[in-house]
Structures are given as C-alpha cells and as structure tokens.
Amino acid sequence: MYDVIIIGCGITGAATAFELSRYRLKVAVVERENDVAIGTTKANSAILHAGYDPMPGSLMARLNVRGVELARTLCEKLDVPYVPCGSMVLAFSQQEKPHLEELYRRGQANGVPGLALLTGDEARELEPNLSDAVVAALHAPSAAICSPWEYCLALAETAVRNGVQLHRNTGVTGLSPVDGGWLVNTDKGQMWARYVVSAAGVDCQQIHELAAPCPYTIHPARGQYYLLDKSEGDRVGRVIFQCPNDLGKGVLVAPTVHGNLIVGPNSEPVEGEDTSTTAAGLAFVRDKALKSVPSVQFNQSIRNFAGVRAVADTGDFVIDWAAPGLLDLAGICSPGLSAAPAIGEYAVELLGADGLALEEKEQFICERHRTRFKQLPQAERAALVERQTAFGRVICRCETVTEGEILEALAGPIPPCSVDGVKRRVNAGMGRCQGGFCGPRVVEILSRELGISPGEVVQDQAGTWLLARETKGGDK
Amino acid sequence: MYDLIVIGGGPAGLAAACAAWEGGLRSILIVERDQELGGILNQCIHNGFGLHYFKEELTGPEYAGRFIRMLSDTGVEVRLDTMVLEVTADRQVHMVGKTTGYRVEQARSIVLAMGCRERTRGAIGIPGTRPAGVFTAGAAQRYVNMEGWMPGNRVVILGSGDIGLIMARRMTLEGAKVLACVEVMPYSGGLNRNIVQCLHDYDIPLYLSHTVTDIRGKDRVEQVVVSQVDERRNPIPGTEMVFDCDTLLLSVGLIPENELTRQAGVEMDRRTNGAVVYENMETSIPGVFACGNVCHVHDLVDFVTAESQRAGAAAARYVAQNGDAPQRVLQVRNGDGVTYTVPQRIRPDRVEKRCDLFFRVNRICGDSEILVTSGDTQIARFKREHLAPGEMENITLPRVLLDKARDEITVSIREVEQA
C-alpha cells in the first residue's frame, strides 16, 4: 500500500513527486511510456512565463508567479539549464496598445516584478532585430527560459533519489475505490494507495472518468514549432511574444537554453495526442514570426515539432478532488511549465489538508549535478579525461557530447532506454545534424550497455524500432 | 609545434597530408575523429571511384586504402578517435581523445578537411508525424555497410542525389523493397550512370518534380505521401500518392561542416557554405587552408584528391617561405548561370602555369559557352555540350590569361540557341 500514487511523469507529476519526496511517505509514480517527460513536457515553448497573462485570482495566475519564483532556485540546485532572459510582448498598432496595458495591469495584480511599457524605439533598442512595425511593447524582466525535459528529469531523478518509486512502461487501466484508498489497475498489475494524484496530461479526463463522471472537458490543442540552428540563436535575446488572442499567447520567437532559436506555436484543436506537423501550420508560424522579427532565417531550421497541451474548458488549471482520495492536476496547459513546482507544492498542501501526514525527512536530497563537458574550462576538461577516458570520446560532434556523459546518464537514477532518452539527458543528437552522425554510435552504446541487440534499441517510446534486421539475409 | 596539422583523415585530409610530405614538411599531424582513417569512403562500398586519379574503377574502401598505404610510407603522425574542438586564428588546435587526452597543439599551418554533413528532415521541413524510420541516406549507409543492419524493409527515398541512388540499389540487393525515388527538381541531382544502374536496373521508379508532403505513423513510419510540385516547387493538390513503407531515406543535399572554420574567424562564402579560398586553397587566415567537401561539396572524390593535394602542397610552400607579402588579388565573380566558384580569389603571381577553377551552374543547359570576362574584356571561352547543377564543372585558366585581367574576373554561362 502506497501513501500516494502519481499517474504520469511529465513536469506536473515529477514536480509533485519531488515535493512529496520531502516527507516520510511511500510514493510511486506510474508512467505509461518508457521515459519521463515524453508528452507535453518535451514539446512546448520552454518558457517560464513572468505571469502577467493569466486573469488575476485564477489558479494559473497564483501558481505561475509562485512557480517561476521557485524555479529560479530549483533550477540552480538541480542543475537545470535556466536563463533569466526576460520577455517582451509586442504591439503592432495603436489598437493593440490597450492589450499591453491590460497585461500590465494584470501583471501588477498578479505580483509580477519589474514590468515596464516601452515605446517601439525603446523595444528595438533592447532587441535590434525587432520589426520596424512595432509601436509599443511590454517588457517583463522576470520571464526565463529553461530546458523543460531536463527540468522534469531533474525533479523526477531527485524524487527517485529521495525514495520515490518510478514505474515506467506502466499504464493505468482502472481505478477502484477500496477501503482506505484506491486500487490502481495497471497493465503491469495491481497497486494500492491511500491517495492517487492524476497528472496524466492530455489523458486527465479519461483517468478521471475511470473513477467518477468528469465535470470538465479537456480539449487537446496542438502547437507547431520550428527549431533553428545556433547560427540563429542570437537573433533575439528575449522571449518575443505578440499580443495574445483567443488561441493562446500567439507565436513567439525566443532563444533556447541550448543556444538555438525556437519559433512557434500556432494553436489548433486536435484529437488525442496528434503531434504531427502540417504545411499550413508551419507556414502560419513562419509568417507570424517574421512579423515580429523579419530577419529570422528559416533556412537554418534543424527541426519541426508539435506538442499537444491539455486545455480544460474551465479556462483555468483544474486542481481539485475528482473523488475522495483522488486528486486531479488537470488542464495543465500554458503556463504549466512555469507553474509546475507551485502545482506540486499546492497538491501536497491539499493532500496534507485532507489528512496525509506530512512528516519531513531528516535527509532530503535537494541537489543534482551532471557533467557538461562542452561547458567546462580547458583545465577541467583535461583533468576529467585523465580521470575517465570515456570523456575523451566525443560522440555527438554538433553538441560536443562525450561517451562519458552518456555513461553517466546510463548510471543515473532514471537511466535512458532509447536514443531520444539519451538526447534528452545529454543533448546528443540535438544539434544541426539531428543525430545523423551520432545516432549509430548512440545505438551501439545503448546496445552494449543495456545488453540488447542493436535491433532492440528504440528511437523513443516503445514501438519506435530503428533497425529491421541484419543484412546478409538475417531475419528480425 | 607541428609544421602542419590536418583536421580530418578522410580523402581530403589524406591527400593533403601526403602532398605536404612530398612538399618537404616532416612534422605533420592528422587528427581524425573516427577510429580509422578514410572517412566516409569506408562506408561507400560501391565502385566508381578513382577513374580520374588512378585510371581504374575502385570502391570507396579501396580508394581510401591506397591513400592510407601511401601515408604509411611517410612519417605523418596520425591521432585517431580524436576530436578537434577548436581552432584559433593563431593556429592553435584544441583536441580531445580517449587515449590522448585533452591537448592543445601549435601548428605553423593548418589544413581544414572536415568534410560535410547531410541535410535533415528539419532542414527541409517535411510535415507529418515524427516516427522512427526517417534516416539520412548516409546514416542508413553506415548501418547497412558497416554495422550490418537494415534500417527497414519497405523504403521510399527522397532526393535523387548520388547517395540516395546508391542506397536504393544497396537496400534492394539486401532484400528491401524500394518503392520510389522522389525528386523535387525536374531533373535528377545524381549522376546519370547511377540513375541507370541503381534505379533502372531494379525497376525503381523515379518521380521528378515530386516531393514528400506527409509522413504518417505514430511510432514507426507507416506511410509517406508524395505529391507533384509546380514550377515553384509548391505541392499540387490532388496529385497525392500514398506509399505504404516503414522507412524514408533522405538524400537532400550536403552541407560543409564549418563550425571550426567559423569559430576560427575564417571568412565564409554563403554560396558554398565553405571558406572563401585563394587559388591554392588558402583561406582568409594566412597558413590556414581548406579543401574537399568542407570547402565546397564535390561529386567525385577524384576532384577532392586533386584539390587537397594543392592545399597540402601550398601548406608546405607556406611553411617553407614563412608566408610572404600580399600580392595582386583577382576576385572571381559569379556571372549569369553560375552559382559559385572555387577559388573565389586568385593571386596571379602565385599561379605557376595555370589555375583550375571549379564552379556549379544554376540550371540545366544544353550547348553552352562558359565565358570568362574581366570588365568588358573576354579573356577566355569554353564550350560544353551539357551543363547541370548536379555536376561540378571546371575550367583551367593559363597564367597568361590571368595576367590580362584587372581586379576581377567573372564566370558566366551563355546557352547557345537551340534549333
């Protein structure tokens, strides 16, 4: 019998697991896929929003502002790439200026620090590549960018190191109330817990419906993106938004913590988790982005992707009891990444108020470190290779990732079991050649270290096989 | 201190190092990131290499093997499994290797010979899902020919570049079904001989003026959609063909790998995506040379060899003469019909007897004249029956003609009126 079972290990589930791992509790996280951070968490804008956008008084407003405040120290302690670069919302006409003023007012109400309304020229002074058509801007210095999947991974890894059990490849098939808690049926067997927390992203409604009729509806919304090469990474120094509309915060142009430029998203309703991109969607994103920053060189694109976010029809996050002992963390669309640690904090608060004994552990680990060869000064690189020769073998040439870093990830609390799992942990394959060169080497390392045949190595989630069979008539 | 550090031990680096040795340098280091010399030739197990240079038809490993043997007769030092991380303008080379550790070496001259990489799905923006099963042709070639694994069983190939064509045949021979080769341009990007012996021989259809407009499948590629495109390369609605396949190979172009070059501050040419070079393959940084696919993408390794030998020989001269004063420079300009030229600059005083000029055209031309002009003066004219963007052209300009030019020469194409 667990004290708490969390369904889903995206950023929300990971943050909740991390918060719970402070206490003397038996906690498990069940994740349907073979890795954490594999849903909405891996495909979004990677922005920690300042918090001027949500309506004052909403959960989104409160948790966004609190979440980004927590993120600053969390990212530092857990070694998550984080750059406090600030953001700007642009107005292209006098008609749009009231939007900025409205955002400014909301920001003030939400307690966002340092907001300033700028003229077009003042905005261009900060961001010289902005369009001449920009007439005004809202500057929010407290916005930041981060690596969303590493953020999730860091929280989950730390939770695991603090005793949380993570069960990957474990999908929930049923929820039944039992005496003193819940029976959780999974495709790997039965589990019992006093409390169940649903952080199932796009599938929150389905999880809810396993236990009780669902009062809200999740409308999955897809956003498509471009990721451009580092040659475009300096095009802007801040996150550049346009005035938000009914479809969300609009197309942004932003640097990434990895030195690339991200452009997107659009917003379109989709069925389930359809993360395909479309020619029309990408063209829309391109056109909108060029309106903000006309000089973006789209021929430097290295990847397109799409993410699906779970938008609840309530217009706010749904953080509430679905049934006694079953807590919903649902509708976590933007600003979910920003709010995540605050959502975790709030979830624990609700569980505590319901009677879960929150007794702090004496030894709570709140630190994490991973080797980033590329960022080390020369002397440290030399010393590292001296100590461990695997750090002398560069596997990913675009991102300068060494075999040592991959081996370190494989020895970590949540070892990768796919090529993309390696990518999310150490950046191999994230660069301009997109794994063209390092892919076969990563396959070789995974095959060797996991003791499986190259044919069993997957690209990402289960079923994403890479190699069909051996040559010379070898069969699969 | 090395006289010369060659970065990259593929065909370019091997030829440059051998030529520099012949040119008298005795302290030469090749730094190679792979576990063996030969570069991409090791996975190019098909034949067709060496007809110009060796006057016989060799496979990639054989071609590389000959140079590796030549190199072993010299005293050139080789560091394998060693990655160069940085090259500085004052010719320091930072490198790291499993056995050699982190080292910084000083060189009197440097030859950049890092080769190129393949364009990816992201670069051309194919919409659809993002399942496993989309490979660049070169990555697939490595799996099939070196690792001994087939990336899939039912294959569509986008792009009719030579690697794509070669892989169409190779995967067919190993038992895969190659359903189609799809090319967005109205002409193939590969050599005609490869269309014949890789596609026609195996009844693989080539769809010109078509492209992949959708990829389907959640986990693994299940289908690709191919559409015809108009003159502006936009897909034409209603022309979609759906192929049931598990693999999409991309052979959609090569990009010189110049991150080290840029980092060092070398002046770049946006058209070649390589360094701007002089007649002897010297870059804007004195004593730093570039050759092979890192300079501009070649079709034939034989030309890589020839170009790299010039670079190696020039490095040897540079070290021997300790550099010399700047001389008269001719800018080579791209005239009508010409996409790029290499070299981009010529110092006539450095040209002994003649200077080879390589270039690509921007369209298919029938009977044509290649005109070399300087100002209003025509200084040379060459005839060609056929010109195509996929085939690198070269002309040879005698020194005496270069002496006639002032400040610049322009290379342009004039198509002779067709009857």
Next chain:
Amino acid sequence: MKELICIVCPKGCHLHVDEANDYKVTGNGCPRGAEYGRIELTHPTRVVTSTVRCAGGRYPRCPVKTDQPVPKEQIFEVMRALDQMELTAPVQVGQVVLSDVCRTGANVVATRSI
C-alpha cells in the same frame, strides 16, 4: 537504334546503339563506351559490390566486390551466395574470398583489409 546512358564512368555519355548494324555505337566518348553499348544490348553485366559477414574485426562486415562484371540476371544469385559466407579477420584487400561465384567466372574479392 537504341538509346542508352553509358555507366562506365561518371560522365554518362548518351549512346546510340544500332542493333541492326552489328551493335555499332555512336555518341560514346571513349572505346569503353562502345564496348558497354554492345554488351548492354547483348548480355548486360554488372560488377556487384556488397559485404559479407566477418568475425574478429572492428565491424561485423567486410566489403567485397566481384573482380569482373557478372551477368545482370545473376546479381541476386550472387547476393545469396554472399549471404552464406563468413570471413574471419585478418583479411587482406584484394584477397579472393569466393572464387568463380555462381559459375560466372568472377571472383569475389575483399575491398579492404581487416
């Protein structure tokens, strides 16, 4: 009269072969093109390049080729013969690994040393 693209070298000459006139070839840039044109229309042949299994090397495959062209219709037969082979390092470039493959008269030789 048949039109062919010569595959002997990268130039890719456009050949005209007159079947009625003893396979006389025009449009060829060299004598090898004339020979190719005639053979292509009488009994087409190809050099086969492939790999065979190889134990004890850095990679599990050794690249090979036929040392002369084999009849086109026997290409897959040759491939099946190669499937059955397994070499053990060391292998020398040029070493015959299978002689007179499928009675074509061609030998399969290694194209690199392992």
